[in-house]
Amino acid sequence: MIPEIHIEDYNYPLTDDRIAKYPLAGRDESKLLIYKDGNISEAVFRDLPGLLPEKTIMVFNDTKVVPARLHFRRGTGAMIEIFCLEPVSPPEYGTAFSAAGRCMWKCVIGNAKRWKDDVLSLYNPASVKEIDDLGLTAELKGRDGRTGTVEFVWRDGSPFSRVLELCGTIPIPPYLNRESEGIDAERYQTTYARIRGSVAAPTAGLHFTEDTLAAIRAKGIDMETVCLHVGAGTFLPVKSSSVAGHPMHREPFTVSLRLLKALVAGDRQVIAVGTTSVRTLESLYYIGVKCIETGCAGEVGQWEPYTREYGYTTKQALEAIVKYLEDNSLEELRSGTKIIIVPGFRFRITEMLVTNFHQPESTLILLVSAFLGGDWRPVYDYALGHGFRFLSYGDSSFLYRRQ
Numbered sequence: 001m002i003p004e005i006h007i008e009d010y011n012y013p014l015t016d017d018r019i020a021k022y023p024l025a026g027r028d029e030s031k032l033l034i035y036k037d038g039n040i041s042e043a044v045f046r047d048l049p050g051l052l053p054e055k056t057i058m059v060f061n062d063t064k065v066v067p068a069r070l071h072f073r074r075g076t077g078a079m080i081e082i083f084c085l086e087p088v089s090p091p092e093y094g095t096a097f098s099a100a101g102r103c104m105w106k107c108v109i110g111n112a113k114r115w116k117d118d119v120l121s122l123y124n125p126a127s128v129k130e131i132d133d134l135g136l137t138a139e140l141k142g143r144d145g146r147t148g149t150v151e152f153v154w155r156d157g158s159p160f161s162r163v164l165e166l167c168g169t170i171p172i173p174p175y176l177n178r179e180s181e182g183i184d185a186e187r188y189q190t191t192y193a194r195i196r197g198s199v200a201a202p203t204a205g206l207h208f209t210e211d212t213l214a215a216i217r218a219k220g221i222d223m224e225t226v227c228l229h230v231g232a233g234t235f236l237p238v239k240s241s242s243v244a245g246h247p248m249h250r251e252p253f254t255v256s257l258r259l260l261k262a263l264v265a266g267d268r269q270v271i272a273v274g275t276t277s278v279r280t281l282e283s284l285y286y287i288g289v290k291c292i293e294t295g296c297a298g299e300v301g302q303w304e305p306y307t308r309e310y311g312y313t314t315k316q317a318l319e320a321i322v323k324y325l326e327d328n329s330l331e332e333l334r335s336g337t338k339i340i341i342v343p344g345f346r347f348r349i350t351e352m353l354v355t356n357f358h359q360p361e362s363t364l365i366l367l368v369s370a371f372l373g374g375d376w377r378p379v380y381d382y383a384l385g386h387g388f389r390f391l392s393y394g395d396s397s398f399l400y401r402r403q
Helices: 043-051 093-098 127-132 160-167 181-187 203-207 209-219 255-267 275-294 314-327 363-371 376-386
Strands: 031-036 037-042 056-061 061-064 067-073 079-089 101-108 121-122 138-146 147-155 195-196 222-228 252-255 269-271 330-338 350-356 396-400
Touching: 031 043, 031 181, 037 269, 037 376, 043 350, 056 127, 056 255, 061 093, 067 160, 067 209, 067 396, 079 147, 093 160, 101 255, 121 275, 147 396, 160 203, 160 255, 160 269, 181 376, 203 275, 203 350, 209 363, 252 255, 252 275, 255 275, 255 330, 255 376, 275 314, 275 330, 350 363, 363 376
Parallel strands: 031 396, 056 222, 056 269, 061 195, 269 350
Antiparallel strands: 031 037, 067 079, 079 101, 101 147, 121 138, 138 147, 222 252, 252 330, 350 396
């Protein structure tokens, strides 16, 4: 049964001065709130390695934010902002970023009403020759409200990834109320980012430095990665009073066979770095059920965890994915998820969570509440009362799951 949850119950007073508009000088200088068994304390993020339990697996999301925001100008002078969301042709991220000369993307279009049928030229106010030589243009091929399918064409044979690096800007969150700056190209990106595809950073990972990662490794903690490409839906507020009316957007992810086998072994507790890692890990159970029941690894629907009883163990579900991959000579699971994690959700894999402080009335607050057995408000009250900085460039927390 879909839970009846009213989003106004997940509000708190977040004023603009509590939102971190810029990162601190050092990634690991942020404050760290620790929650365990109802008790709250605090430290500094660089202390995290010493706080982690031994014999654990720490799972990071190694997606890489792409400079996906492009500015074009019509012949009339009107400015059109195009924000690339996901590839249409070629449909896979890797091949889309490698495309030379032409590709199509689903995009959010700013000032969309001003864009008719004309082909737009990239806005290049500084007349950078390298950008001019590309001759990048955009043509609207289809429209659906504020989104549309846009075909990009350029001249010199560069891959589209290079086009974005030259012409695009990092799409920082709208709640920062500022334009992207040079610092964002480095700091709105994790130090371990590897696979291009996100339009928003998995911000829990922004605090990790090379020294922090080395200290975690030295403690003997297994460090594994998943890759979930974060979509623009992460910024969308819950507009319906009941969460049942909020549509979650699909996000693609990959999980290695090696990590799946480590999870099957079940001899180490799992620490997820960020809500994106949680959503990936917790989606695995339902994919495993599909493997058991249909022989195929399908994608996970938004309300799938809540609409029926599941009698399989977590180990059975994970073993079914491993078998599916091995039977098909695959080294990784490629899938997608729309899963929404709300109070009442049964966590099957994640025991601990590193995460930032999220917007009021957001799906991420619902996830934190579910993880803490409904105990989210004392955590946020503490953070508000003890000078913590909020949202993407803000401070961090290390949470133990509570039943």
